[in-house]
Amino acid sequence: MNDALIIATAVLLLSLVAILIHKNRRQQIRQRQRDGVELLIQLRTLLQHTQKHRGASYGALNGDQQLKQSLAGVAAAINQAIAQVDCLPQLACQDHWLAYRDHWQRLHSNNLKLEAENNLQQHNRLISVLLYLIEDVAEQANLDELASQETDIHSLTSIWRDLPRTAELVGQARVLGSGILAEGKAGTVDKIRMRFVRGKLQEYIDAEQNSEQALQHLVSVIDQQILADGAAQQNGAPVLNANDYFELSSRAMEPFFASMDAGIGRLKQMT
Template sequence: MNTSAIIATSILSLLSLAAIVSWLLAKRRTQQQYAGLAALKQLKNLVVAIQKHRGLSCAFLNGDQQQIHALEQQQREVAKSQQLLADNSFVASQSRWDSFLQHWPRLQQSWKENNLENNIAQHSLMIKNLLFLSQDLAGFYCLTTLSKQHKNIDFLWHELLETAESIGQVRALGTGLAAAKKSSSVERIRLAFLHNKISQIDAKSLNHFANSFVPDDPAYQPLLEHLLTTIDEELIKKPNPSISVNEYFKQASKVLDGLYQLFDAGIAHLEAQQHAKHE
């Protein structure tokens, strides 16, 4: 074999090796991003369980003793999501995760001794920490780069989850006030602040992603506006709320469930996109 042939064969071998290495790296990156998406879903599920625990515990603290079994169920949901998240090496190595692992057991044991304000504050602090962790997780796995069809895809795990948390807070506070049948001026001011924060969600992005990911059920904005009206008329303007605990909790939960359905559909879109790219 002459020198030219040897050189040509060597070049082809190197190109083939480079192609194999590139394919292996792409496959590994895809596997890592799948792991990131799975962890993001579990982190959302953990936040949802703590939000429900916050709302139900507020009703319990204000006299609605019937919520105890539902509270025990949410504690089991927290434990399940916590166990699944612990398998993710990135999450397990984060100080925010360590903070949660220390905070939740203490709150789980002591919430019955809290007043309404402290109970909401403790749950909310924990959830805020987890939402920061979700953004850290999305950044580490470069999840924003996954979508080729939708700009501002991080709306799903940033503004959408933050809005959902604000709704979770008004659900908790409003449920407590509905159970007590009374409210203080400070509590109504807090509701007004959250009401204003929720109303500032990017409606254009919300409607865009709703129409893209859940076209058969995109009515999130009307549901959100109806909840804002209820908060204003039944809780902010009434020192002695007459709305029932279950009615208010269900209405707020319907909006929250809708936002989380949109989140889940968006994550499923990213997973399908990755799968199609590497079939």
Template sequence: MDMTIYIIILLLMVLCLVLLHHYKNKQKKILQIQGLANITYLKSLIGAVQTYRGLSSAWLNGDQSKKAMLLTFEQQANSDIKHLQQYMLSNQGGHWDSFVDHWGRVNQPGNTNDADNTFKQHTQMIANLIYLLEDEAEHKHLNAMSLKQLRHIGLVWRELIRATETIGQSRAIGVGVATKKQCSDLDKVRLYFLQQKMQKIINDVLPKLGSLESEKEQHKLLLTAAISTILCLMEAIESKLIEADKITISQKQYFTLASNSIKSLDDIFKHQIEQIKQVI
């Protein structure tokens, strides 16, 4: 009789452990799904602010035609902020509140910041958002420890996002140069530095990204496209901006070149998100 009771207690304990494990996995999956949704909106918000920064560079350097486009991307950013507001309030360190406050101040009606200051302000805001995205991924179990089939995933939240920002900065600076038809010594130094970072993206970042076995061919195609567009942008920076005696490339042409590079990296990012959905 005592042995029977002992076995029953043991079975109950095992059952409790199994149920607890199942519950934890279920809660973890709920967090991961919510984390992916938040990351998607954060990535959209980063893209909107990056585009707003690039268009602002043209506008503040004399292209008044960009005003309507600026409003469009301001509205997109505000929409993303509204969606994220309920999820980011608990963010530790106050990075979300800092971003929202900063965005509101920089985009107040009548704000007449010069192009260089506006570039710095938006770049600071984007850095804040990148930190928030990394933090969200870590706290929502979207890391290598939880996604064992995607051991490289930390590179997506860190290096790949920063790679996009490198291109974004070169877009804003280059658009300003192409609009005013003048590349100052400071612009040349900035562009040269960003060009070196782009080479590192090609040599060190993209090759380290991985994929599920079933997605390898698509992954290779996306990497090839990204490398091609970045090399094309680097060549334009070198020949059309840094080394050019006269700036002949239009800001629209340059904006498109840089945007194509950003899109190629965004395509890799979206593919990584789809793979995460397959394994959680």
């Protein structure tokens, strides 16, 4: 009888320990997911500011004074966002984050001393690292598991996959177009790059039948004022300057960041 009681007690204790371990593990996962969501909020802001800094820098180096005047404020916003991320311990030793911080510090100190094309490539590399970092954070925080609890899984996983990369396509259109309009001409290489980006944007518009009108308008402006020589004047359309085109492109990017914000908000409620 005593042996049976001992065995039953042992089984009960082991069951309780297993339950506690499972509960503790779930709490750790939830905390990791909460931390991951907070990081996504900061990195989404940093992505937007870095893209803006790229476009303003390239336009400035091609001669646009309005974009040049905006650079100090954008750089300050980036430094502030970096400081906020540094307050969160999760990325202290993360390779992509350390690479971003190091590259930004070097680029910031020499920004307008670089040739325009070199400046563009440096910013592109910086943003590429940031896009990979966003995906790393989501993976390490088990956000796929969190998203799987929703019926529309894709709308949540797109927060760290499709949406940032599509926004970057619009960002590429913004920086290339701003540079062309600031310089007042489009070389063969400029047009090849712009046609490639424009084609990718058209693919997105065709695939997403409810795509935003701002994006469709941007593609129309690219066709009329950048890719078709003299088309804007022939059609009587007003010719945009680099700063106006920059703002128009920014409006086309806003829905993608708004969708990211909405998805992040949903994830935050789930944690």
